[in-house]
Amino acid sequence: DQQVKQNSPSLSVQEGRIxxxxxxxxxSMFDYFLWYKKYPAEGPTFLISISSIxxxxxxxxxxxxxxxSAKHLSLHIxxxxxxxxxxxxCAASLGTGKLIFGQGTTLQVKP
Amino acid sequence: NAGVTQTPKFQVLKTGQSMTLQCAQDMNHExxxxxxxxxxxxxxxxxxxxxxxxxxxxxxxxxxxxxxxTTEDFPLRLLSAAPSQTSVYFCASxxxxxxGQETQYFGPGTRLLVL
Numbered sequence: 711d712q713q714v715k716q717n718s719p720s721l722s723v724q725e726g727r728i729x730x731x732x733x734x735x736x737x738s739m740f741d742y743f744l745w746y747k748k749y750p751a752e753g754p755t756f757l758i759s760i761s762s763i764x765x766x767x768x769x770x771x772x773x774x775x776x777x778x779s780a781k782h783l784s785l786h787i788x789x790x791x792x793x794x795x796x797x798x799x800c801a802a803s804l805g806t807g808k809l810i811f812g813q814g815t816t817l818q819v820k821p
Numbered sequence: 822n823a824g825v826t827q828t829p830k831f832q833v834l835k836t837g838q839s840m841t842l843q844c845a846q847d848m849n850h851e852x853x854x855x856x857x858x859x860x861x862x863x864x865x866x867x868x869x870x871x872x873x874x875x876x877x878x879x880x881x882x883x884x885x886x887x888x889x890x891t892t893e894d895f896p897l898r899l900l901s902a903a904p905s906q907t908s909v910y911f912c913a914s915x916x917x918x919x920x921g922q923e924t925q926y927f928g929p930g931t932r933l934l935v936l
Contacts, residue, residue, distance in 0.1 A: 753911050753927030806852060806871045809925055811863040
């Protein structure tokens with residue numbers, strides 16, 4: 711049973727436009743949600759997170775929105791840049807070293 | 822600070838062979854975890870540890886053993902390799918901040934091919 715789902719395997723946007731990556735979850739016990747970015751042949755790197763008690767968190771060009779009633783979160787990147795092209799993973803935390811990841815979405819930002 | 826290091830970077834095994842994937846961190850993090858990444862599956866948690874001497878199973882623990890004798894090291898052992906264990910393995914470490922958030926830092930990964 712997939713507790714964290716990213717239903718879009720890929721997304722392509724034009725440079726300068728908004729990228730919106732989506733993630734759904736089923737377990738209401740998750741206390742934090744995180745987004746990781748991954749380039750080929752590298753480990754994932756932390757991008758931004760949000761506590762389950764908040765509905766929005768911003769960090770520069772990146773904003774994460776959490777809708778608890780819908781069990782849905784999204785990552786907005788504005789403006790998108792070619793260097794943002796990577797695989798983005800949504801993850802949910804159960805605390806103490808346990809992250810549950812979605813399948814990932816490959817973002818391509820075209821110049 | 823080297824962060825999280827993993828060795829080897831790449832390994833080819835024959836079915837039935839055993840091996841140990843090494844993971845070390847120099848950030849004095851309490852928590853360490855092992856994940857595997859397979860196409861279309863994201864990263865799945867194999868085993869994790871909340872401190873030296875304490876380990877527990879994740880989502881996909883079968884066929885793997887771990888131990889944590891020191892804070893720094895968290896090796897992953899494949900007891901008898903199977904083709905289904907062909908994957909990319911990531912080790913991660915983290916600590917719990919005062920706000921409860923726990924950000925995991927990942928190593929560069931080990932690519933394993935089992936023939």
